[in-house]
Amino acid sequence: MDSFSSGSTGAGSPQISTDELMDQMKVQFAQAYAQEFLETVRGKCFDKCITKPGSSLSGSESSCISRCVDRYIEATGIVGKALFSASR
Amino acid sequence: MDPSLNSAELQRFLSQEKEKAMVNEMVTNLTSVCWDKCITSTPGNKFSSSESACLSHCAQRYMDVTLIIMKRVQSMQ
Secondary structure (H helix, E strand, C coil): CHHHCCCCCCCCCCCCCHHHHHHHHHHHHHHHHHHHHHHHHHHHHHHHHCCCCCCCCCHHHHHHHHHHHHHHHHHHHHHHHHHHCCCC | CCCCCCCHHHHHHHHHHHHHHHHHHHHHHHHHHHHHHHCCCCCCCCCCHHHHHHHHHHHHHHHHHHHHHHHHHHHCC
């Protein structure tokens, strides 16, 4: 974060407010999380559904991918819930 | 409007986001591990009850294992 600390900025250099900075960061974090999730799901579902890559995606492969994405999202929910509502 | 980049508000925001990132990482890793362990066949239109039970158990047992490992390592120090 050193590149952000400019001390007293000279006249003419635009200052970003804390709120604007936080908003921008929230957007970037959300994008990074979404990107990571996409890559994870792609890897898992490719493994499960595309056993022998052909010259095109078959109908059953496409619908497998769709179901797989739904299931993976569901699995994420189940795991999240198990982690945070476990009573010890 | 506080233009200070060292504001307490920003620091608080950053530590909240850091915690969110750690939680996200844990859920992401755990889902990946438990998916591999529990979902052995081609994904269907819904999970069987044994599949969803497995996912849930997997997450909980993983946390148990984490605790055991931490205690063990601590007892060695």
